[in-house]
Amino acid sequence: MPHSxxxxxxxxKAPNLIKGVHLEGLRKLGDPNEFARRYYQSGVDExxxxxxxxSLYERNNLTEVIQYTAQNIFIPFTVGGGVxxxxxxxxxxxxxxxxxxxNTAAVRRPALISEAARRFGSQCVVLSIEAKQRGQGAGWEAYxxxxxxxxxxxxIDWAKQAATLGAGxxxxxxxxxxxxxxxxDTDLIAAVSEAVSIPVIASGGVGDPEHVGQALQLGADAVAVADALHYDRFSVHALHKAMRAAGSSVRHIPDPGELPEVCR
Structure with missing residues (x-):
């Protein structure tokens, strides 16, 4: 059974956790450290x-967030933007x-992927692909x-090239x-997962726990969720349950309702 x-x-954006639609129309939600701590305590994997x-300012501004997470949250975490x-x-x-x-720097100079992989190991290098449909049956373009x-x-071509260059x-x-x-986008997930042998993290569009399970069944190794967690639409427990129902192995985090009264 695969582990997902x-x-x-x-x-x-600046000090705030934000959320939008189609990566636009951003709404401020609050302190990212508070959300991250809550998700960690709820049992997310990463x-x-x-x-x-x-990328607009050509630098990453998350140093304080990174340091807080490293000191207080003990699960793996990835950071992107401005690299x-x-x-x-x-x-x-x-x-x-x-x-x-x-993303942007790798598009401009793909050799950056190889340079980072050689120095730090492929396991540290994640290529972020923002995909948009080109049209019915015409595939997807990276943005x-x-x-x-x-x-x-x-x-698809960019994902294959990145894997060859050393992205993990x-x-x-x-x-x-x-x-x-x-x-x-189930077609997108299936196409990229089939094209590369490295793990694929699917992101964008989760509106039901079953959507997470579908992504895994199509070949994704992980699913990144934002809206569904930020607005408490589904619990981590419910999402993990859907992942197990899809045939994946995940950590079992007891739902508060499963705990004896003395443990609540």
Missing amino acids: RLIARLDI LLYMDIVA RSVEDVAAILRAGADKVAM TDNGREHTGLDV EILLTSVDQEGTRKGM
């Missing part, structure tokens, strides 16, 4: 922090992150800057589905 991961995704304006060089990767890992996600900037890259994981975000709660 539930990842809480936290998109951050955290994913994305500085969504870092331009191997030195930027080193700084994020040195601050306490386990993995670093890159940067929160789905605003065209790259001209075919998502792919964070696959459907811009079309992101924030809609209408379900994930």
Whole structure:
């Protein structure tokens, strides 16, 4: 039985956790540290922090968040946004992150993937792909800057190239589905998962626990969830239950209702 991961995704702008639809129309939700601590205590497997304006300022601004997480939250976490060089990767890992996600800089200079993988190991390198449908049956194009900037890259070809260059994981975000709660882009997940042998993290569109299970059945190794957790639409326990129902092995975190009265 494959082991799958539930990842809480936290998109951050300045000091605030935010959430939007199609990576736009952002709404402030509060202190990301408070949300991260709650998700950790609820039993998520990993955290994913994305500085969504870092590419505009060409630097990652999450040092304080990274340090807080490293000191207080004891599950793996990935940080992305504004990564331009191997030195930027080193700084994020040195601050306490386990993995670093890159998008814009890797598109501009794919060799960055190999350089980071050689220095820190592929397990530390995550390629973030923001995918949009090109049209019915025409595949998907990779975007940067929160789905605003065209790259001209075919998502499947780019995923294969990144795996060859040494990326250890792919964070696959459907811009079309992101924030809609209408379900994930199942065709996209299936196509990328089939094309590469490295783990794929599916993101965008979860509106029901069954959507998480579907992504895993289509080949994803993990699912990153934002809206469903931020707004308490589903518990971590309910999402893990759906993952097990889909045939995946996950950590069992007791639901508060399962605990004896003395443990509550």
